[in-house]
Amino acid sequence: MSQMVDLIIFGGTGDLSTRKLLPALYQLHRDKLADRLHRIIATGRSKIDGETFHLEAQKNLQRFLPAADWDEAVWATFRERLCYVQLEAGQSKDYQTLTNLLDSSGAPGRLFYLATLPSLYGEICQQLQAAGAVNRESRVVLEKPLGHDLTSCQQINEQVAQVFDEEATFRIDHYLGKETVQNLLALRFGNALFHPMWNNTFISNVQITVAEDIGVAGRGSYYADTGALRDMVQNHLLQVLSLVAMEPPASLRAADIRDEKMKVLRCLEPITPANVKARTVRGRYAAGAVRGKAVKGFLEEEAFHDADNTETFVALEASINNWRWAGVPFYLRTGKRLTRRYSEIVIEYRRQPFSLFANDPQELTNKLVIHLQPEESISLHTVNKKPGLASKLRLKPVELHLTDESQEKHSSYDAYERLLLDALHGDQTLFMRRDEVETAWRWIDSIIEAWEENAIPVKSYNAGTMGPNAATALVAVDGFSWHE
Ligand code: BG6
Numbered sequence: 001m002s003q004m005v006d007l008i009i010f011g012g013t014g015d016l017s018t019r020k021l022l023p024a025l026y027q028l029h030r031d032k033l034a035d036r037l038h039r040i041i042a043t044g045r046s047k048i049d050g051e052t053f054h055l056e057a058q059k060n061l062q063r064f065l066p067a068a069d070w071d072e073a074v075w076a077t078f079r080e081r082l083c084y085v086q087l088e089a090g091q092s093k094d095y096q097t098l099t100n101l102l103d104s105s106g107a108p109g110r111l112f113y114l115a116t117l118p119s120l121y122g123e124i125c126q127q128l129q130a131a132g133a134v135n136r137e138s139r140v141v142l143e144k145p146l147g148h149d150l151t152s153c154q155q156i157n158e159q160v161a162q163v164f165d166e167e168a169t170f171r172i173d174h175y176l177g178k179e180t181v182q183n184l185l186a187l188r189f190g191n192a193l194f195h196p197m198w199n200n201t202f203i204s205n206v207q208i209t210v211a212e213d214i215g216v217a218g219r220g221s222y223y224a225d226t227g228a229l230r231d232m233v234q235n236h237l238l239q240v241l242s243l244v245a246m247e248p249p250a251s252l253r254a255a256d257i258r259d260e261k262m263k264v265l266r267c268l269e270p271i272t273p274a275n276v277k278a279r280t281v282r283g284r285y286a287a288g289a290v291r292g293k294a295v296k297g298f299l300e301e302e303a304f305h306d307a308d309n310t311e312t313f314v315a316l317e318a319s320i321n322n323w324r325w326a327g328v329p330f331y332l333r334t335g336k337r338l339t340r341r342y343s344e345i346v347i348e349y350r351r352q353p354f355s356l357f358a359n360d361p362q363e364l365t366n367k368l369v370i371h372l373q374p375e376e377s378i379s380l381h382t383v384n385k386k387p388g389l390a391s392k393l394r395l396k397p398v399e400l401h402l403t404d405e406s407q408e409k410h411s412s413y414d415a416y417e418r419l420l421l422d423a424l425h426g427d428q429t430l431f432m433r434r435d436e437v438e439t440a441w442r443w444i445d446s447i448i449e450a451w452e453e454n455a456i457p458v459k460s461y462n463a464g465t466m467g468p469n470a471a472t473a474l475v476a477v478d479g480f481s482w483h484e
Contacts, residue, residue: 003137004038005109005424006102010124011116012042012084013053015219016143018060020174021115022082024416026061029081030074033417036424038107043087043098053084089120095131102133110138111423118146122159129163141170141423144235145226149448150441157434170423171437175236176430177415180376184243184345185252187370187378194368195248197349200328204365205480207331207346208240210372211338211466213290216312220302228314229282232334234444238265239432240372241330244345245320254429258436265439269319276450278477281459281470283313285337288463295337295463311458312336315471316447317478331475333482337463343372346483357395364397367483377403 007025009017022042028034042053058079062070085101087094102110112128114121121142128134140160147153160169175181188194197203210232216223223231242261249256271279286297298304298312313335320330349366367381379399386394422430450456459468466484475482 003109004107005036005111006039006041006105006107007037007111007113008041008043008098009113009115010043011114013044013046013056014115016115017042019064020414020416021113022057023061023064024414024420026065026074026078027069027413027417028421029078030071033421034424036109037081039105040082041085041098041101042082043085045086045088047086048084050084054079054082057082089116089124092127092130095127095133099131099133108135108137110135111141112138113141115143118156121156125160125163134163138164139168139170139423139426140164141172143172145230146171146437147441148230150438150445153438153441157438166434169434170428171432172419173235173239173432174415174419175239177419178372180370180372181240181243182430184370189248199324200326202349203328203347204350205329205331205348205478206244207348207483208237209482210237210334210343211341212336213338213341215285215295215301215337216298217301220304224304224307224310227311228334228336229311229444229447233314233332234440237332237334238440240345241318241332245325245330247324252429254427257429258433262433262436262439264320265436265443267320267322268443269321270443270446271316271450272446273450273453276447276454276456280314280316280447280451280456281468281474282311282451282456283335283461283468283471284310284458285312285463286460288337288465290337290464291340297463309458313461313467315467315474317474329478333467333471335467338466339464341374345370345372348480357393364395369483377401
């Protein structure tokens with residue numbers, strides 16, 4: 001698809017479109033990066049006219065874009081590219097209207113972005129095909145969650161595959177669009193320095209934390225049925241884990257990178273009823289205070305039914321059974337209403353075999369800390385001599401910052417700009433292949449089954465903390481502690 005592309009967003013007035021997609025498209029338009037993008041057609045169920053849609057879109061852009069990025073002149077031209085089509089997922093005639101619009105466009109490429117309920121993906125694809133909207137230059141982007149378990153995920157994939165080939169199917173995980181996540185490839189394979197030590201001989205454990213300070217307000221009914229394991233670990237944390245753990249790919253082409261990520265996922269040791277208690281911790285926030293502000297507990301936020309078995313926090317120990325990683329625990333943790341919003345990957349190295357320093361504090365290990373957000377940076381934790389005459393050879397911790405200062409100019413981009421651009425250009429590298437998503441679900445299902453079989457309880461933690469105490473114990477029994 002080297003020509004112009006019409007982008008059609010299903011769920012065009014929904015939360016994702018409002019908060020993420022339209023602001024990202026506006027930024028691409030402003031920076032003249034979306035040279036392939038012809039028109040943006042937002043579809044939705046609301047019976048509103050184009051003028052009302054534009055007014056709403058303008059209001060939302062002003063709300064969700066950083067204030068400095070709003071520009072009337074940019075909006076005036078962006079608006080011309082943006083239109084609205086009312087569409088009910090089950091109404092064939094609405095797809096006909098959409099197809100007529102697409103046929104009159106002059107842009108041969110069509111990128112259908114599905115940001116609705118995933119249970120509708122199959123039907124939308126079939127309706128698009130029946131209406132003649134899918135041409136040879138068409139692609140589809142699928143937002144998460146792709147199912148609730150392996151079976152439902154396979155069902156969605158199967159239905160979509162009846163209309164779109166795998167090469168035309170782009171499964172989004174927005175974590176792969178984050179600058180520092182992509183930088184993992186540069187760090188690992190662009191430097192001679194780290195690679196020789198990237199294995200179980202030198203690394204003692206890896207920690208991946210995605211902490212959020214927000215609760216689930218507004219998305220409560222989705223979240224009550226989903227929980228942190230399905231919402232975050234199945235996709236974002238496992239994608240990050242596979243990039244950290246993968247072997248060097250044959251090339252940077254999508255197929256080669258995805259093959260290597262896939263091998264990691266296949267090597268994840270299933271969690272079983274016998275080890276689930278030792279390997280996982282589930283938590284749910286109770287009332288507390290986040291950054292000095294009192295907040296309600298999860299169950300008090302909305303009128304939940306049957307949500308007392310929903311976890312808003314999960315910590316677990318994953319094992320990757322291959323030559324590189326055997327014996328190295330990968331600790332994953334994520335949760336809502338934690339102390340603050342931050343995501344990081346910590347590579348902790350083994351200690352040197354013998355210490356010459358009398359005051360060598362045992363807790364000073366070398367760590368490579370990759371901060372994904374809110375700040376994007378990499379730091380290497382080392383020790384130096386404590387300066388001065390008073391101490392002869394005493395040690396002190398020193399952090400070396402490997403951050404490229406010029407990166408700051410990209411900081412107003414969110415992950416979606418990169419992913420939208422790649423989808424427009426047909427580059428699948430940062431999207432999940434069907435076998436990856438399904439293999440990730442297989443592993444997650446093993447945990448859920450083990451939880452159910454052992455009736456693993458959801459432990460309470462106070463909002464504003466880093467989860468239940470059991471999460472500290474999870475790593476402490478192996479002689480480690482979470483990097484805070
Ligand atoms: C989404 C989850 O995929 O990622 C949300 O459904 C979560 O529950 C969000 O809040 C976190 O994304 P980010 O980019 O803010 O870390």
